[in-house]
Amino acid sequence: MRNIRVRNIFFAGHFVTFFLVFFLFLPCSQSYAGSDSEADVKPFLIIDANKQFEFAEYLFSNQEYASAISEYERFIYFFPKDDRIEPAMFKIGMAHFKSKGFRQAVNAFKVLIEKYGQTALSIKSYLMISESYAKLNAFDDAIINLHNLITITGDENIRDEAYYRIGWLYIEMASWGKAKNYFSKISAPNKDTYRLKRLAVD
Template identity: 35%
Template structure:
């Protein structure tokens, strides 16, 4: 058996410790991040459309670098990420928090606009309008107030309130009317009185003659179907009673009454659908004049152009 000096064991042990320590130091150095790197990485995830990851990374930035001046912008970006993933309630909560201490900065204004858009996407149109009214009440910049009036007008358009939309657009200051194409919008809104409509009550009364109500609502195939089915059942019931087949005639009459009532209901529904379709077509025509919402918000090294697209 060969014995090695104790010093040999000591040297090898010391070397192992140094290697482990060096490896640990390298690993520690690799895990160390600074505010700039973390913010850039979070923004890169946002820019690439990985919004769920962007939320995590921006929240990590906010947690570890809470005193960094970019924290408000990071919070705003988390709200935008929630908005872009359809989480409008979560987005509204973040934007609402950013509107509390309003200072009139571009980011504050954009938070108000995004709060309104988040509520609108949730179907909370009255609340979305209230958000814009609140902004107009505390903002001092004419451009901001006019932008709010413009978006308020479109919320009225979305609800089919043509007169209210016209009033909102008309309140935009003369200096910004060309920018928002107010004259063109008001000319288009003036055509709302010419939207063709059908009276549901008239459609119902016309349906005393099966199919006439559907014909009035321009549902020609439905009109023919209603006429043939109801006429056939009426004829069959008449023939049954004429041949003293009262039981059969009663059954056919009962079934025929159901189809006849359905014919009236269908005619009324056809008139309502006709009106909804014409309003939707008119709204689509107006939406062709809608400007995509653009705004400037502060970002590292200057300002960023923010574009919001509604689907």
């Protein structure tokens, strides 16, 4: 019984010692940790929409297309409501096209069209899709895409542009009769624009 009491006193003494040491050093450790955290504080990286877009444009203008694509995508991710999202998406398509990633260009331009419908840049995207298909020697796909553009637009100038491009695609395919047929569809005011008056009559 006496041994048990001595043992209890022994453990109680150690517990009190531990308790005192813990609370004695706790304020110091907190102060030390606080000073470390203040020393290690680093400023947050602030991404500015204008600077981000300008940086992407800079890379594009310097023909660093892979990097430009990444920066345009970063811009779209961080600033989804910015008015320049559509131009950024178009530039992604153009960057793929200029770096000969024609299949990726087609996909990028299609995403823009699906998101924005009939806008000036979506019309340009239709034209660039056809150019991309032509680069892939997928002339039938290029022609189908231009027919889709003709179907959705009510603008005579856009239709004439599509007819003109289809005509040249058929020339690439050595289908002279079909080429002549599509050139003949171009409206009279625009025949001079495309210098096709004589070709349509012959």
